[in-house]
Amino acid sequence: MTRLYEGGAVVAEGFGAHEISDQLAEHPKAVLWLDLFDPEESDLRSVAAEFNLHPLAVEDAVHDHQRPKLDRYPGHLFMNVYSVHVQTEGDVPVLHKGEISAFITERALITVRKSEVDLTRLIRRWDADAALSATGGVGFLVYGLLDVVVDGQFAAARELDVAMDKTEDTILEEGGAPRSVRMYGFALRKTIAALRRPVAPMADLIADVMRADTRLVDENLEPYYRDVDDHARRATETIDSARERINGLLEADLNEQSNALNDVTRKLAAWAAIIAVPTALTGYFGQNVPYWGYEKFWGFLLSTGLIVFSASGLYLYLKRRGWL
Template identity: 25%
Template sequence: MIKKRNAINKVIGRPFKRHSKIGQAPGTVIYLGKRKDEKFEVTFTHFSPEEYTEISMERPEAFVPAPGNNGVNWFNIKGLSNTQEVDAFGRSFGLIPLTLEDIVNTDQRPKLDYFDDYLFVVLKMIYLDDTNNINVEHVALVLLRKSVLLFQEVEKDVFEGVRERLRGSFGRIRSRLADYLLFALLDAIVDQYFIVMEHVGNRVEALEEKVYNHPKSDTVYEIQALKKEVLELRKNIRPVKELINQLINLDHPLISEDTRPFYRDILDHCNEIQDTIDLYREMSMSLMEIYMSNMSNKMNEVMKVLTIMASIFIPLTFIAGIYGMNFRYMPELEYTYGYPIVIGVMVLMVILMLIYFRKKNWL
């Protein structure tokens, strides 16, 4: 059965990724993504109102324990394909195997899990690369009492603004607890959704104008690609609203009351993004109908012209056929002006038919 599924997915160009997890025990840490050559690296950041420390390391055994009782620790772990290092690092913080399994499961739907000692959040980091292509990366966050663990697939991310605020002590972030750092990271991810939605909106408008004014045979493939992209974005973004709503309503000691209003701000953004992406979904689906309608109208225009031309030539062909018969005795054959009169009658018939078609708005 697995071989058959792999053959089918090979034909349609989509590899069957989950076959490696079939038969494995729950909690088995198996990476399902495509970023298998990424280097494992941990960036440790400790901050408080008075101090800021940032250290990079490549090995779990080089882990720097959280200094002192003050401040917040941010561990940014990159390279999820290194499952052994991720497993060892997560276990050092007391994460259960099921959480570690979801950390490296790049197909995991955005969700929130909560335990006595930590909160676990999974969602997608969506951003535009240098060529304006949309990238979707798997991100997992763990909120502890004084620390936030951020697991991501690749080095590139959307958190540079948060780092700059920490380094420069801008705003309130250095004076807040770990739950506010979690908010700042989630807010950075959701803010990128707006940029991606703006990019998709520009594509929808450009394609809509193309469908109306200059539809071509390959336009249908562009519409299908856009529709597939919008549906993929909707699948990854829509559950984030539910996730943030759960965080707001969750009665857990790791979420302080003075931080909840900030999560409500993210929820407002999620509502706006959801409305936008639902609109683009409807527009992308209607583009195909518009395209088919325009192509049908163009075909009808062509058929109308051909029909008019056929209607004009039918009586002319009838007259030419009459006088093309090989009978010896025909009244008009010996008439001196017979030929120009017949040609004149034909021209007059064409003129009268064109006038008639024009009055009927067929031309």
């Protein structure tokens, strides 16, 4: 996918990579966006030659699971970020991550998607603020990319926080939460930890982009970048708060289970003491009195059936209470 911005408008789009040189020559004040989906290193050679991209940056762009970062190379920058969204419905929350690498040159933003990422929101963001491209150059394109990525990360953090609200009351029920709710809580904690890894470095990354030596952010774009930076910090704070909150909820649930277990143990000990006294007395005095059906075969069957019935009934009761 390609787009060429000049004077606050899209002057060309959808042209092939082999036409990039001609388009840039025809529009000397334009800036280019080129998007590549999961290319091989060989696929990037022509682009690397066109924009003089560093081999190490090209290598990072084709290998997955790079950390969020901004690297400086002669003539260009290399950035790696993650677009994320979460699904909190179902048995466990699911985090979806899309890795995006970007080469930032004087006249081009080249994005490399390593997995399926919806570009609709990114294009919509650029179209909404297209006037900034007239003065912002490539910095305008980088702003749009960072804004969409950070907004998605903040939305994911809030989604997990809302999911925690839905389970909090159940987790704090008397006697401890049901196992399914408790397992959902553990899954929430795992998802929050996974989300923090791509989100936490974003504030420092944006600060690096805004440094004067990158020459990307002019006075017109600076307020917009500060807004993105604010959202990135709020996303990290929301995640950290959610992590502390879920840890506290799970610890409270553990304490509630411990209290419930103490109550059960105390009741069992009390009943055992009540039963033990008459058992000890009758055993001491040898009070083995004849029972109904004593010394008869049907009496033996009756007593055996009574033992099996009472033991089975007690087992089912304890099983239903979750003690077995």
